[in-house]
Amino acid sequence: MTSDRIWLSSYPEGVPSDIDPSLYSSLVELMEASFKQFAQRTAFCFMGQNLSYAELDAQSHVMAAYLQSLGLTKGDRVAIMMPNMPQYPIAVAAILRAGYVVVNVNPLYTPRELEHQLKDSGAKAIFIIENFAATLEKCIAQTAVAHVVLCAMGDRLGWVKGSLVNYVVRNVKKMVPAFNLPHQVRFNAAMAKARSMVLSAVTLGPDDIAVLQYTGGTTGVSKGAVLLHRNVVANVLQSEAWNSPVMKLVPPGEQPTSVCALPLYHIFAFTVNMMLSLRMGAKTILIPNPRDLPAVLKELSKHVFHSFPAVNTLFNGLAHHPDFNTVDWSHLKVSVGGGMAVTPAVAKLWLEKTGCPICEGYGLSETSPSASCNPPNSTVFSGTIGVPIPSTWMKLIDDEGQDVTTPGLAGEIAIKGPQVMAGYWQRPDETARAMTPDGYFKSGDVGVMDARGFFKIVDRKKDMILVSGFNVYPNEVEEVVSSCPGVLECAAVGVPDEKTGEAVKLVIVKNDPALSEIQVQEYCRANMTGYKQPRVIEFRSELPKTPVGKILRRELREQK
Secondary structure, eight states: OGGGOGGGGGSOTTOOSOOOGGGOSSHHHHHHHHHHHTTTSEEEEETTEEEEHHHHHHHHHHHHHHHHHTTOOTTOEEEEEOOSSTHHHHHHHHHHHTTOEEEEOOTTOOHHHHHHHHHHHTOOEEEEEGGGHHHHHHHGGGSOOOEEEEEOTTTTSOHHHHHHHHHIIIIISOOSOOOOOTTEEEHHHHHHHHTTOOOOOOOOOTTSEEEEEEOOOTTSSOOEEEEEHHHHHHHHHHHHHHHHHHHTTSOTTSOOEEEEOSOTTSHHIIIIIIIHHHHHTOEEEEOSOTTOHHHHHHHHTTOOOOEEEEOHHHHHHHHTSTTGGGSOOTTOOEEEEOSSOOOHHHHHHHHHHHSOOEEEEEEOGGGSSEEEEOOTTOOSOOSSOBEEOTTOEEEEEOTTSOBOOSTTOOEEEEEESTTSOSEETTOHHHHHHHBOTTSOEEEEEEEEEOTTSOEEEEEEGGGOEEETTEEEOHHHHHHHHTTSTTEEEEEEEEEEETTTEEEEEEEEEESSTTOOHHHHHHHHHHHSOGGGSOSEEEEESOOOBOTTOOBOHHHHHHOO
16 A cells, blocks of 8 residues: 555655554553653643643542542543633543543534534533533433533632632623533532542553544534544644654753644644643643634733644634734744635735744544644645645545546545544444445545645535536635735635526625725636636625634525
C-alpha cells in the first residue's frame, strides 16, 4: 500500500510516514503517563486559575471512584454537557479511568435534541453545567439518566473567587434558569463524598470504546460515531507527528501552550486541543465562550501561546477586531484551521497580522477527527485540505464505488487509517453504507487530488447546486465572493428556479455599509462563469452558524 501514497514526498522533513498506534493501550494509559511525567506543570488555565497535571490526576481519580460508587458497569455511557471549564477534562479523565464511555453533548441543545442523544447513547449519568439544567429537566424522564452531577462556572476557582463568579452568573447575569432535578449532586459535593473511596482498577484495551461522538445532525438524525481508545490515541500521535516541525521551535524551557477556543464537546478540540496537549505536557488555555471576542482577546493578552486551532469564522472575527493588537501573537507556531473551509482572504489577513500561516486541515467526527492537513511549516496558502497525515490513506471514488484515478477528476473522498471509527452506535445499516468493502470511510465530501497528493474539497454531495445541468459548488462561490471588497463573510445555497432548475442564492454580511448588490454582481461577473453567478443576493447582519462557527447552509435553504 505504501507505493500508493504519492503524498509522502510532500511531507515536511522529520515527519514519519507512519506512527505506532500501539504506543498506548488506551487513552487512560496516555493520560496517566503524562500525569506522572509532567506532574508539576500546568495542564489547564481557566479564568486566571491553574490546574496542574498532578491536580488533574488526583481530582479525576476521586471523581472516577465516585462514578464507580453509583453502580455503573464497564462500558456504560456518561454524558458531558458544558462549555470549556476545568470540570470538563476532570470529567473526561474520570469517566475513562472508571471504565466508562464519554458522550460529548453540545450544551446549547434544545430538549428535543438532548433527549435524542441521551436516549440513543443510553447514557446513565451526566455532568452538566447548571446553566442548562432546565433543558435536562424537560427531557430526563424519557431517558436512562439516573445520576446528575451538576457543575457551576466557579466550582474549581477556589472558595472566594468561585463564590463571586457563581453569584454573578446566577444573580447578576441571570444565566441560570430555574430548574428542578431532584437527584442531582453538586460537582464539589461529589468530590468531597468520594475522597475516602477507592478506585477499582479497570483493564482497558485498544478496542474498548472511549467516546461516542455525535455527528452534527445537519444531514438528518444525529448518529454516534464509535471512537475506540486506539482511534483517538492514533489521532493524537498523528497530530503530534504532523505538528512536530514547528512545535520543536518552541524555546527550551518554555512550556508548549495551546488556546482552546473551540468547544471541547467538538471532536476537533477534544483530540487536537485537550488530548494532544495532555500527551505533550502542554498547557491549555480554556476559553468558555469564543463568541465573546473582547473576552477572548483579553484572556489571550495575558499569555504566551504557540498553538491555536480554530475555524475560519473565529480567525476572521479576531483578525477584524479592534483589540487584536493587544495580544502578543509573535510566539504562535501553528494555527490549525478546520471544521470548515478557510478562505484565502482570511488566510492572507491572518498571516499579515500574526506572521503565522493558517494550516488548513480536514477531518470528521468519524475520523477522530484529523485525516489530512497542509504542512505546518508552509507559508503559502494552498486552498487545499493538504495531504493525508501519517498512517492515513485517502482516495476518490465515484457513485458506483469505483476508484477515480484521473488527476483533477472529482470524486467522493474516502479515508482509511487507525483513526477511522469502528462504526455508528447501534446502526449497522448506516455503518455498512458509510464503509467501502476494502475498509475506507466514505466522507460525503466531493474532492479532487492533484499530482502531488494534495486534496481539495469542491463540496459536500448534498450542498451541490445543479444549474441547467451544471454542477455549482457553494465553496467555490463563497471563496470568490469572500475576496470581494466590503464582504465580511458569505454563504451560497441553491434555490428553486423555473428556468434552470436551481439558481445560486448568495447571503452576505458586509463590513462596508456602502457595498451594493450591483458591485457584488459585477465582481461575480468578473470572476465566475455565467451559471455560477448568483441570481439572488441578500444582505444580512449575521449568518446562522453552529456553536463551533460552521455556517449552516441548510438553515439558509429552509428560510424563505
